[in-house]
Every structure is written in structure tokens, then in C-alpha cells.
Amino acid sequence: MTTGHITIMFEYNGTRTLVIMRNGFAHITQPTTLLKRLSLFAVVGFAVFAQAKQTHQKTMPSQEVIKLCHSIESTVGDNVEAVTSRFGVPDRSSQKQDVSPHDESYINQRVQLHYKDGVVSIYQVPNADKSFLEFAIFTPAFQIDATSNLIGISKKRLQEELGAPDKSNKDKVIYYCSIESYDLLAFTITDQHVSSIILSNHID
Structure with a gap:
């Protein structure tokens, strides 16, 4: 499986946030509050998971x-x-x-x-x-x-x-x-x- 990283600049509630994708996971630099981080994870999920789509074979869920x-x-x-x-x-x-x-x-x-x-x-x-x-x-x-x-x-x-x-x-x-x-x-x-x-x- 190919690994690597991509970087996305995302704006949330007027705050610009750097999201770095490494090996299929999002690493969010800002904001620091839990709900803002979780919201960003959800909102950018499919932009970020573009890499995962290309590099990961899904399995049948239970x-x-x-x-x-x-x-x-x-x-x-x-x-x-x-x-x-x-x-x-x-x-x-x-x-x-x-x-x-x-x-x-x-x-x-x-x-x-x-x-x-x-x-x-x-x-x-x-x-x-x-x-x-x-x-x-x-x-x-x-x-x-x-x-x-x-x-x-x-x-x-x-x-x-x-x-x-x-x-x-x-x-x-x-x-x-x-x-x-x-x-x-x-x-x-x-x-x-x-x-x-x-x-x-x-x-x-």
C-alpha cells in the first residue's frame, strides 16, 4: 500500500486551519477545542479520505x-x-x-x-x-x-x-x-x- 501525506487548508467559523493527512488519518493543527476538532474531522472527512480511497481496500462491515x-x-x-x-x-x-x-x-x-x-x-x-x-x-x-x-x-x-x-x-x-x-x-x-x-x- 502506498503511503504519504497531503495538506489541506480549511476554513471553519472564520478560522483557517491546517489539516495534514498522513497514512489515511487527519492531523488537525487548529482549533484546539474538542467539538471544533471533531467538526473539522467530520466536515473534511471525505476530502481527507480521498487518499484512503486510493490506497485502502475496504472490507465488508460486520x-x-x-x-x-x-x-x-x-x-x-x-x-x-x-x-x-x-x-x-x-x-x-x-x-x-x-x-x-x-x-x-x-x-x-x-x-x-x-x-x-x-x-x-x-x-x-x-x-x-x-x-x-x-x-x-x-x-x-x-x-x-x-x-x-x-x-x-x-x-x-x-x-x-x-x-x-x-x-x-x-x-x-x-x-x-x-x-x-x-x-x-x-x-x-x-x-x-x-x-x-x-x-x-x-x-x-
Whole structure:
């Protein structure tokens, strides 16, 4: 497998951030707060994972991983109304326009709902009257039933529960949700235990 690194400059909430990709993992230099780092990881996930696409052969996810991905998606919802119904009014929200790479007449919207200890991002496609769950970040203080038994467990136990990951290093464990797509689950590891969970869906 070919390894190397790529560098991405990304702007988040007015702050420019350097993201360095080494061997399929993102190393984020700024910002320093946990939620900002996790949000950046989720938002740049598929730009950053372009290298992983080229150099890593995916494996068939376990039934446990497939069920977990589906459970998170169905619980969180795929539109702003569903998210606010489930989690309440966010502490703040942000919107950003995104021109479709396939048709420049499609002006889409990325809506991020920021809660005190979690973030949910909804990708809206007004021309098609559709919206999608782009990513959701869960922490000990912001989670759902599907994640409650996983946050806090050891890295070893996580892999016993979900099977061998597609990628793993000292601070992240990553599973693809299916063999057909690049939707993924990323588990942040702190002191050998799961400290947060990110579901990140590939919006193409």
C-alpha cells in the first residue's frame, strides 16, 4: 500500500486551519477545542479520505456496524425539523451555501446545528426537495441509545463488539458503514477508551 501525506487548508467559523493527512488519518493543527476538532474531522472527512480511497481496500462491515450506522441515521433524522424534535433547539446554528459539482444551478445548503456537547449537520438540496444527514458527533453528554453503550468502553472492547476496523491508530478507530459507499463511523480514542463517536455520510 502506498503511503504519504497531503495538506489541506480549511476554513471553519472564520478560522483557517491546517489539516495534514498522513497514512489515511487527519492531523488537525487548529482549533484546539474538542467539538471544533471533531467538526473539522467530520466536515473534511471525505476530502481527507480521498487518499484512503486510493490506497485502502475496504472490507465488508460486520452486521453490528451496519446496524449501528442505520440506527444512528434513523434516530437522528435527515432534516432540521427531525433533529430539533429529537434534541431540542440548538445553542446556535450556521448555514453555508454549496454549489453542486454536478450542476451549478443547484445551490445546496449545509446547515449545522451546534449543541453544547454535540453537532449535527444536515445537507439540503432544495432543487430536489431533499435533505440528508451529513454528520453527527456524539459525546458523553450528547448521545442517543445506539451510542450510549459504546462511549466510554475500551478500544479493545470496541473492536470485540464491532469487529476489525478498516483503519485504526492510537486516537481513532474507523469503520465503513457499507462496502458500496464511503459513509463511515469514526471513534475518537482517549486514554484507550472511546471518548466520542462521529457518523459521517458521503454527500456526492
